[in-house]
Amino acid sequence: MALLVLGIVLFLGVHLLRVVAPGFRQAMIARMGKGAWAGLFSVASILTLILLIYGFAQARQVTMPIYTPPIWMAHIAITLMLVAMICLAASLLPAGRIATKVKHPMVLSVKIWALAHLLANGDSASVLLFGAFLAWGVILRISLKRRERAGEPVLRPFVSARNDIYAIVIGVIAWVLIIWRLHEWIIGVSPLVGA
Numbered sequence: 001m002a003l004l005v006l007g008i009v010l011f012l013g014v015h016l017l018r019v020v021a022p023g024f025r026q027a028m029i030a031r032m033g034k035g036a037w038a039g040l041f042s043v044a045s046i047l048t049l050i051l052l053i054y055g056f057a058q059a060r061q062v063t064m065p066i067y068t069p070p071i072w073m074a075h076i077a078i079t080l081m082l083v084a085m086i087c088l089a090a091s092l093l094p095a096g097r098i099a100t101k102v103k104h105p106m107v108l109s110v111k112i113w114a115l116a117h118l119l120a121n122g123d124s125a126s127v128l129l130f131g132a133f134l135a136w137g138v139i140l141r142i143s144l145k146r147r148e149r150a151g152e153p154v155l156r157p158f159v160s161a162r163n164d165i166y167a168i169v170i171g172v173i174a175w176v177l178i179i180w181r182l183h184e185w186i187i188g189v190s191p192l193v194g195a
Helices: 003-014 025-032 034-061 072-092 097-103 104-118 124-149 162-189
Strands: none
Touching: 003 034, 003 124, 025 034, 034 097, 072 097, 072 104, 072 162, 097 104, 097 162, 104 124
16 A cells, blocks of 8 residues: 555656645746746656556555445446546547636546546545545645636637537547546556446
8 A cells, every 4th residue: 555655656746746836847847948847747747657657556455445336326437427527538639619718627536537436436545545536626626716716727718619519529539438448458447347
C-alpha cells in the first residue's frame, strides 16, 4: 500500500504544482525554456504514473474491503463512464458546446471516472486511488475557477459544434472498446462482471 500512496502523492503532486506553487511553473519556463520544462514535466508525469500503476497493482493483492457496493452500482458506474469518455474526447478536440459548457472537460472527466469507480469498488486500494483522484479534480476545478476570476485565460473559446459530434462519436467508441475488452486487458477485470 505504501507504493500506491507514494505514487498518488507524486503523480497528483506533479499535477498540482500550479495550485500549490503558482509561480514555480513560470519560473522554471523562464529558467529552462518552455520545451525543456514540458519535457521534464512529461517525464515526471510518466514516471510517477508508472509508479502509481505499479503501486495500485501491488496494493490490490493485499487490499481490504471497506464497503461492498450493491451490484446495481456497476450499472451506474458503466453509464457514468460513457459521460466521462465523451468529456475526455471533448477535452482533446477544439472546443465545441460541450467543452465550453462544462468549462474544463478533462477535469470533469477525471472526476466522473473517479466517482464511477468509487461507486463500483469498495476495497481499500480503490477507495484510496479513486478518492485521491476525485479530490484532485475538485481542488483543480476550484483553482481553475479562482484563476478565471483573477482574469487568467483558462477557458478555451468555442470553435464549432461539429466538434461535439466528434466528441460524442469518439467517446462512445472509446467507451464500447473499454467495456468490450480494453478494461479487462489493461486492468485485468471486466467492468461487466457483476453488472
